[in-house]
Amino acid sequence: MSDSARLQLGDKTYDLPIVVGSEDEHAIDISKLRAESGYITLDEGYSNTGACQSAITYIDGEKGILRYRGIPIETLAEHSSFVEVAYLLIWGCLPTKEQLDTFSELMTKHSFLREQIRHHFEVFPPGSPPMAVLSAALNSLACFYPELLDTEDVDVFEEAAARIISKVRTIAAYSYKHDMGHYLVYPHPEKNFCENFFHMMFSEPYKDAEPNPVLVRALDVLLLLHADHEQNCSTSTVRMVGSSGANLFASVSAGVSALWGPLHGGANVAVVDMLETIQAQGISVKDYVQQVKDKKAGIRLMGFGHRVYKNFDPRARIIKTQAENVLAQMDIKDPLLGLAEELEGVALEDDYFIERKLYPNVDFYSGVILRALGVPTRMFTVMFAIGRMPGWIAQWYEDRFITHGKIQRPRQVYTGPTEMCYVPLEER
Numbered sequence: 001m002s003d004s005a006r007l008q009l010g011d012k013t014y015d016l017p018i019v020v021g022s023e024d025e026h027a028i029d030i031s032k033l034r035a036e037s038g039y040i041t042l043d044e045g046y047s048n049t050g051a052c053q054s055a056i057t058y059i060d061g062e063k064g065i066l067r068y069r070g071i072p073i074e075t076l077a078e079h080s081s082f083v084e085v086a087y088l089l090i091w092g093c094l095p096t097k098e099q100l101d102t103f104s105e106l107m108t109k110h111s112f113l114r115e116q117i118r119h120h121f122e123v124f125p126p127g128s129p130p131m132a133v134l135s136a137a138l139n140s141l142a143c144f145y146p147e148l149l150d151t152e153d154v155d156v157f158e159e160a161a162a163r164i165i166s167k168v169r170t171i172a173a174y175s176y177k178h179d180m181g182h183y184l185v186y187p188h189p190e191k192n193f194c195e196n197f198f199h200m201m202f203s204e205p206y207k208d209a210e211p212n213p214v215l216v217r218a219l220d221v222l223l224l225l226h227a228d229h230e231q232n233c234s235t236s237t238v239r240m241v242g243s244s245g246a247n248l249f250a251s252v253s254a255g256v257s258a259l260w261g262p263l264h265g266g267a268n269v270a271v272v273d274m275l276e277t278i279q280a281q282g283i284s285v286k287d288y289v290q291q292v293k294d295k296k297a298g299i300r301l302m303g304f305g306h307r308v309y310k311n312f313d314p315r316a317r318i319i320k321t322q323a324e325n326v327l328a329q330m331d332i333k334d335p336l337l338g339l340a341e342e343l344e345g346v347a348l349e350d351d352y353f354i355e356r357k358l359y360p361n362v363d364f365y366s367g368v369i370l371r372a373l374g375v376p377t378r379m380f381t382v383m384f385a386i387g388r389m390p391g392w393i394a395q396w397y398e399d400r401f402i403t404h405g406k407i408q409r410p411r412q413v414y415t416g417p418t419e420m421c422y423v424p425l426e427e428r
Contacts, residue, residue: 009037023058040411047307051236052405056089056394057228064311068228069093077318082223083107083193086165086390089228090397104192106162111187111196113170114144121178130382131260133175138168139253149247152401160248161393168389169193172382173200194219197386202374214329218322218369225315225362226384228391230308234258234265235388235395240408242396255392256385265381268367271303272377275336275343275367285342293352303364304347305356315362323365326372337368 017029151157202209237258259265
């Protein structure tokens with residue numbers, strides 16, 4: 001096969017290099033096209049544009065494959081943990097026991113927030129959006145740890161990464177407690193990552209939260225499944241902000257803001273809202289599906305389909321099993337889970353959805369799990385951010401220090417008015 005593609009523009013021909021990835025993905029390198037021809041390519045939404053070369057996460061949407069550093073997500077969900085996966089994503093290999101212990105100890109050491117940051121929550125009014133609080137608090141960390149802004153030293157970067165992954169969980173729990181008007185619970189040095197989150201979220205002055213191990217494992221898997229997902233909106237934002245030379249705190253804070261959007265991180269909230277609407281209005285699942293198929297009704301089936309996956313989202317199967325385990329362990333008869341299962345069954349047997357390859361995605365069941373764990377709906381996207389933090393950090397580090405990416409600066413096709421004269425104010 002030729003190592004270049006040929007582009008004909010008028011009477012001129014341009015040879016464009018072909019780049020082949022390790023999984024035999026092919027891309028046409030157009031980085032010099034504008035300089036040589038004066039043309040750019042137009043790809044609104046970047047749905048067919050590769051912004052970088054990355055060795056972190058591989059997705060095959062047609063086959064429903066997701067791998068972190070080459071390891072299938074199914075294997076990691078069965079055998080690994082969120083903290084181990086965080087190390088894998090950031091450093092590119094599974095840690096030894098000593099490396100994992102050191103990384104875990106770093107996160108335990110840095111799980112506390114300085115008292116000034118704790119008081120920071122008091123300036124936010126009750127009812128403040130948790131994602132706004134999270135983004136602001138993460139950005140403020142740069143003020144308290146200026147020694148970590150120079151991350152060219154590997155040891156400094158590791159400490160910065162551990163601080164962020166650990167503190168984002170503490171910030172999330174504190175924002176919830178503050179919003180509820182409850183006292184803030186300090187991290188517990190003898191609890192693991194997910195146990196500590198339950199402790200800070202749900203402990204009371206008179207009683208520490210002691211979650212069932214099944215619930216702890218379910219949360220761990222949920223975070224693990226969200227740890228990275230290639231060049232999505234928030235990850236691309238982190239890489240773009242970082243490409244300017246912005247520090248790690250500012251870059252992941254920008255990622256939180258991008259994730260906040262309902263078309264990205266808010267998808268599982270939309271699923272729960274949909275299920276609650278079906279339940280409240282007493283609509284049968286079959287009738288609701290018929291309304292979804294009627295374009296004039298303007299109703300969408302939330303939690304189905306994916307921008308990348310044209311097959312079953314591999315994370316959805318895993319999270320469905322975890323949802324069933326949690327509800328069985330807690331002996332919860334959640335009517336929303338029954339609705340979700342019925343909706344899934346009807347949709348998967350309907351030609352309308354089969355032809356359009358609309359299968360359940362990870363958001364379809366993650367909301368049900370978070371409800372069962374006691375996490376309020378307005379915190380769902382915050383949970384997504386906690387899970388995605390290792391991937392953001394790994395992507396930021398790769399762009400800055402591994403591939404040495406250029407500052408990102410997309411082009412545009414201008415469609416505004418041509419040159420116009422300025423009209424003085426008195427003549428308008």
